[in-house]
Amino acid sequence: MSVEKVACHCCDLIQEIPDLAPGLKAHCRRCGHQLTAKVPNSIDRAIAFAISALIFLFLSLPFPFLAFQSQGREQEVSLAQSGFDLLQLGFPILALLLLCFIILIPALLLSAYLAILIPLKLDHSRRWMYQVTRLLFTLHPWGMAEVFLIGVLVSLVKIAGMADIVIGMSFWAYVLFAICLIATITSVDKLQLWHQLDHCAGIERAKVQVSEGSALKQEMISCHHCDLLHPANEKNCRRCESKLHPRIPYSMQKTWAYLITAVILYLPANIYPIMNTTLLGSEDPSTIMGGVVLLWQHGSYPIALVVFIASVLVPIAKMLMIFWLAYSVQAGHQHKLTERMWMYRITELISRWSMIDVFVVAVLVALVQLGGLVSIQPGIATIAFASVVILTMLSAISFDPRLIWDNLSDTEIRAINHGQEPLTDLMDDAT
Numbered sequence: 001m002s003v004e005k006v007a008c009h010c011c012d013l014i015q016e017i018p019d020l021a022p023g024l025k026a027h028c029r030r031c032g033h034q035l036t037a038k039v040p041n042s043i044d045r046a047i048a049f050a051i052s053a054l055i056f057l058f059l060s061l062p063f064p065f066l067a068f069q070s071q072g073r074e075q076e077v078s079l080a081q082s083g084f085d086l087l088q089l090g091f092p093i094l095a096l097l098l099l100c101f102i103i104l105i106p107a108l109l110l111s112a113y114l115a116i117l118i119p120l121k122l123d124h125s126r127r128w129m130y131q132v133t134r135l136l137f138t139l140h141p142w143g144m145a146e147v148f149l150i151g152v153l154v155s156l157v158k159i160a161g162m163a164d165i166v167i168g169m170s171f172w173a174y175v176l177f178a179i180c181l182i183a184t185i186t187s188v189d190k191l192q193l194w195h196q197l198d199h200c201a202g203i204e205r206a207k208v209q210v211s212e213g214s215a216l217k218q219e220m221i222s223c224h225h226c227d228l229l230h231p232a233n234e235k236n237c238r239r240c241e242s243k244l245h246p247r248i249p250y251s252m253q254k255t256w257a258y259l260i261t262a263v264i265l266y267l268p269a270n271i272y273p274i275m276n277t278t279l280l281g282s283e284d285p286s287t288i289m290g291g292v293v294l295l296w297q298h299g300s301y302p303i304a305l306v307v308f309i310a311s312v313l314v315p316i317a318k319m320l321m322i323f324w325l326a327y328s329v330q331a332g333h334q335h336k337l338t339e340r341m342w343m344y345r346i347t348e349l350i351s352r353w354s355m356i357d358v359f360v361v362a363v364l365v366a367l368v369q370l371g372g373l374v375s376i377q378p379g380i381a382t383i384a385f386a387s388v389v390i391l392t393m394l395s396a397i398s399f400d401p402r403l404i405w406d407n408l409s410d411t412e413i414r415a416i417n418h419g420q421e422p423l424t425d426l427m428d429d430a431t
């Protein structure tokens with residue numbers, strides 16, 4: 001039995017999603033993008049993980065997160081305090097980035113999950129829950145709990161030679177929070193959640209009559225937020241009320257604008273110091289690459305490699321890939337479709353991980369403040385580098401991968417398509 005016809009997010013191919021058995025997922029038969037997955041006991045699992053995550057997040061705030069001891073002096077920092085410390089030290093942007101990405105957005109995400117899932121569990125569906133669901137999936141890429149944890153580990157290695165580090169109770173609470181947050185996110189499938197909202201509200205969506213091929217070529221528009229198919233003349237989504245657009249509006253212009261700004265800022269981000277260490281009155285500024293070399297010289301090879309990959313390789317690779325994707329669309333290229341789709345997925349996946357170095361600076365600045373003995377200040381490059389990461393994320397989000405397929409003629413599309421059924425297989429963690 002099929003549930004709904006949807007157009008693939010990445011290639012716009014219309015496919016009929018079957019009623020999946022628990023533990024199965026459906027992939028687009030043309031580009032391989034995961035269309036939907038049926039997580040067993042999805043709502044129960046997500047509610048349990050989200051409540052646990054919120055409890056662990058709450059526990060991770062007031063207690064000591066890390067302590068730093070050097071020559072009889074000690075500096076202790078809690079997560080809640082670190083943001084205020086950065087603010088007091090005169091680094092409001094760093095404080096804002098830290099608080100938003102590691103506490104506020106994850107907390108908002110978890111609260112939004114609970115606000116939708118608990119009423120759904122009780123068989124209630126209200127109009128506002130549709131809007132919250134939209135907000136939820138827009139916020140997803142900006143919660144960076146796990147990236148922050150890797151940043152903390154890198155910070156520990158960086159100052160391990162300088163002093164004794166004590167890991168506090170809050171650190172372990174934050175680790176458990178990050179694990180529960182990931183478990184919550186992976187327990188909920190976007191399309192299944194929209195279906196559940198409709199189901200509880202008693203709404204039956206009429207199945208649209210379309211044949212195989214691209215949605216746009218049949219004058220149909222897929223809602224960017226909830227995947228519901230509409231005739232091209234409709235202005236707002238019938239399910240989530242968001243504005244309908246055949247493709248992301250001004251996709252290419254926005255992609256190029258964000259990308260070019262990121263490339264320009266990448267230069268100061270690498271030339272200027274990202275961090276200034278003052279040890280017994282003498283200043284030692286270090287750039288991103290300088291930090292990697294120092295870690296390597298001290299024998300911390302794995303950490304040096306992590307920082308090199310996240311802070312040097314990933315941003316360059318990401319910018320080159322977005323450049324190639326945008327250029328190939330505008331040049332009307334019709335080849336290497338699968339390779340370009342892989343490229344698009346990789347840019348989406350790796351975007352956030354470059355934030356590691358920004359978190360390293362934030363942790364070290366909040367932690368290492370022992371007056372004349374030793375203190376760490378952020379360099380000008382910190383804000384430039386954080387902007388590069390945010391701009392490349394925005395650039396990847398603005399790029400509409402369906403444009404890659406729009407260059408294909410109908411005959412070429414027919415040669416690639418074979419029917420309307422997506423490919424189904426077992427989920428990796430089906431239990």
Ligand SMILES: [Zn+2]
Pocket residue numbers: 008009010011012013028029030031032033
């Ligand atoms: Zn596809």
Ligand SMILES: [Zn+2]
Pocket residue numbers: 223224225226227228237238239240241242
């Ligand atoms: Zn919608």
